[in-house]
Amino acid sequence: MSSSYQALIAALDSETFDPDVFRKAGVFVVRNAIPQHVVRAWRDEWERFYDAELRGGRQVNRANPVALTEMLPPLLAHMYREPAFAAVLKQVFGEHVALYNHRFVIKDDFSTAPVFLHQDSCYHLGNLNKCSIFTPLSAANAANGALTFHVGSHKLGVLGDAGEINPDSFDIKWPTITPELAPGDFVLMNSSLWHQSGPNTSGLHRIVADTIFQPADDPTGKELICGEWQTDVFYSTQNHIRYFVNSRIHKLIKYEQERAAQTAAPAGAQPNAQ
Ligand SMILES: O=C(O)CCC(=O)C(=O)O
Ligand SMILES: [Fe+2]
Incomplete structure (x- = not known):
């Protein structure tokens, strides 16, 4: 690893956010950033919610098992309003910032x-x-x-498909970090940055909120975080395949349905059965 990356890795983990380091690294760990009484209230609310609604069983999303599908209680649903987030986001996006999405990703x-x-x-x-x-x-x-981040990988932009990246197919190698996090810390990550996470082998639940923010000129903004709206057109991100007459997702659904129909049909009834 080059010495410039070693210096970057040392600099991207701090109590003080540095936007220049974030721009180069694509990831930044902000330590002790959220007031303890705020985190305490969130954790208490999570415990109540988990015991009441989730511990006995939950609707696991087959496409992404870590993404919680159940509706969050109001305190957790509005965590993104915490001013400590806006203070950092303004340094990345400028004064006008909006919410794109807020959800929990958990390993229980x-x-x-x-x-x-x-x-x-x-x-x-x-x-x-x-x-x-x-x-x-x-x-x-x-x-x-915990999440592992490939430092600097956001510089490649969007890779043209959605799925599992093969890092060995690139000449360039990015250093990785797996920061240990405590409640009160948070990690800021460019959405093009490569990331992954290992299994939960300790059994101690890993509970993380994943909130996506963007400049307030984006028509997919859901709520203003700070500044003023910079767009007068908005549209919903819900069920986005309806925006296409035909698409990769439409085709996948069609192929899945055809396959299911074939396996459901009795043997010998398929037109091309050997
Ligand atoms: O929760 C994790 O470990 C990763 C989740 C994630 O990156 C995603 O759902 O996009
Ligand atoms: Fe992700």
């Missing part, structure tokens, strides 16, 4: 598996200038499936 007993290496931009609508903030409500470390 129902979703212990690793998440493959990917970038998020290829799943997004609107403009590509977006960042995630990962906010842990539990400890996150290698044993319970």
Whole structure:
């Protein structure tokens, strides 16, 4: 690893956010950024919610098991309004910032598996200038499936398809970091940056909010975080395949339906059965 990357890795983990380091690294770990009483209230609310709604079983999303599908209670649904986030985001996007999406990604007993290496931009609508903030409500470390980030990989932009990236297919190698996080810390990540996570082997739940922010001129903005709206057109990101007459996702659904119909048909009834 070149010495410039070593210096960058030392600089991207701090109590003081540095936008120039973030632009180069595509990721920044901000330590002790959220007031303890705020994090305490979030964690208490999570515990209540988990015990009441999730511990007995939850609707696991087959396409992405870590992404929580259940509706969050109001305090957790509005975490993104915390001013500590706006203070950092203004330094990245300028004074006008909006919310793109807020959800939880968790590794509990129902979703212990690793998440493959990917970038998020290829799943997004609107403009590509977006960042995630990962906010842990539990400890996150290698044993319970913490995230690993490929430092600098956002510089390649969007790779043209959505899925698992093969890092060996590139001549250039990015250094990786797997920061141990405590409640009160957060990680800012460019949405084109490659990231992945390991399995939860310790059994200690890894609870993280994943909130995506963007400049307020993006027509997919959901709520203003600071400044003023810079767009007067908006559209919904819900069920986005309806925006296409035909598309890769439409075709996948069609092929899946055809396959299911074939396997359901009795043997010998298929027109091309050998
Ligand atoms: O929760 C994780 O470990 C990763 C989740 C993630 O990156 C995603 O859903 O896009
Ligand atoms: Fe992701």
